[in-house]
Amino acid sequence: MDTRHVHYFLAVCKHLHFTKAAQELGISQPTLSQQIRVLEDELGAALFDRIGKKTILTEAGKLLLIYSKKMLEAEHDAKEAIKQLLVGGGGTIRLSVLPSDLDFQLVPLFVRFHEYFPATQLQAISSLTIHEDILENKADLGIGLIRHEDSRLLQIPLRSEPYELIVSRAHPLAEKKQISLQDIKDLPIVMYPRGFLGRELVEKACREQGFQLTTVMETTTASSLLQLTRANIGATIQPQGLLCQSADRHEYVVLPITDYPPIRHLSLIYRSDRFIGTAQKQLTAWLIEYFEQL
Structure with missing residues (x-):
């Protein structure tokens, strides 16, 4: 089967619209339709049904969608493996x-990686769906929270760290050495919105304490939360090593939280069936070493 x-097939699956798929691919709609017919003839089954103006996948199309993603992943892995063999670097992680x-x-580690592997492009992606990114081939490696076992994934424990309260030096609690979770009860807090993993961990610990x-303000980045904390808009609750x-x-x-602190368990995550090149192996080793030293 021609990749x-x-x-072409995946583009039509994405849009369920031949004209939009053709525009994305940079070819004409008749050419795309012809190529899909060639694929259907090769497989001996229709892949799409046209019902009025709607395009839907047939049962054969749904099966091909599963295997076509695996085919492209295998093609990607083969090219990366050969590239590593020939030039000892290059590619993208x-x-x-x-x-x-x-x-x-992680920025200092990224600088170190570039010094050793200047020909390898490192794409660091901010995400709340680490496991899904790996499984859907949107990422090669992930740093996320440990979840239930999945035979498709390898999860290497990196670090377990408690959450702590961070306040400005002008905050009323700044002279304290530590606090209890109950001390946070009526405290103005700046925090991530609901749905962020850190927010959910902290909320769960608070709910368990009744x-x-x-929250007086919510933003989606740690840097903005710290700026708000420094301006004394409120305190924030963040992982120990932040x-x-x-x-x-x-x-x-x-300020460490002395009783029932929220704790997150970080892991390094990647697919168990994917090729791992020299640069990715080294990045993996450095990530494990980095979190051990925090």
Whole structure:
């Protein structure tokens, strides 16, 4: 089966519209229709039904959709493996990372990676759906929370770290050394919106203690939350290692939570059936070493 036909097929699956798919592919709609017919003739089955103005997948089309993604993944892996063999580098590594970790913690490691592998492009992607990114081939590696076992994935534990309260030096709690979770009960908090993994972990710990967070402002990046904290809009609750690489970390006071702190368990995640080149193996080793030293 010609992989070009597979790309054409996937484009039609994406849009369920031949004209839009043809525009994305940069070919004419009649050419696309002809190539899909060639693929259908080869397989001996119709892949799409045209019902009025709607295009839908047939049962044969649904089956091909599953296997065509695997075919393209195998093609990608083969090309990457040969490229690694011939030139010892090159290619692209896609790393899916939780937003808070991408903001501060990993940039020094990215610099180190580029120094050793200048020919390899590293794409660091901020995401809330790490496991899904890996399974759907949107990323090669991921740093996310440990979840239930999945035979398709390898999950290497990186670090378990508690969440702590971060306040400005002008905050009323700045003179304290530590706090209890109950001390947060009526505290003005700046935090991620609901749906963010860090927010959900903190909310769960608070609910178990019989209260909810009082958020006065919500943003989607750790850097903006810290700026709001520094301006004394409110305190924020973040993982223990967040401020390690922040240039202005001395402007904040970090207060450990002594009882029932929210804890996150980070893991390095990748597909168990994917080719891993030299650069990705080294990046994996550095990531494990980096989190061990935090």
